[in-house]
Amino acid sequence: MQGKIEAYNKIVKNEFLGLENISNMDDGKLRYDMFVKAYNETREHGGINGLTPSEMSLQRLITSTIHTKTKQHGVTM
Numbered sequence: 001m002q003g004k005i006e007a008y009n010k011i012v013k014n015e016f017l018g019l020e021n022i023s024n025m026d027d028g029k030l031r032y033d034m035f036v037k038a039y040n041e042t043r044e045h046g047g048i049n050g051l052t053p054s055e056m057s058l059q060r061l062i063t064s065t066i067h068t069k070t071k072q073h074g075v076t077m
Contacts, residue, residue, distance in 0.1 A: 016035045040053045041053075
């Protein structure tokens with residue numbers, strides 16, 4: 001987990017702080033919110049096969065739901 005946090009901090013430093021011209025705290029918060037949204041919803045991630053974190057989360061939810069339903073109905077795959 002520590003490695004993932006360090007990797008994210010590096011991305012924030014290089015892709016957000018290093019590129020944005022933040023004029024004040026409110027501007028910084030707004031721009032950071034936009035960065036996080038893009039990071040989670042549009043930026044492809046090599047560590048999860050080019051998916052976005054949102055896509056990966058949805059994929060896991062669908063897989064978990066299917067697994068739970070097949071287990072409840074006694075279906076084996």
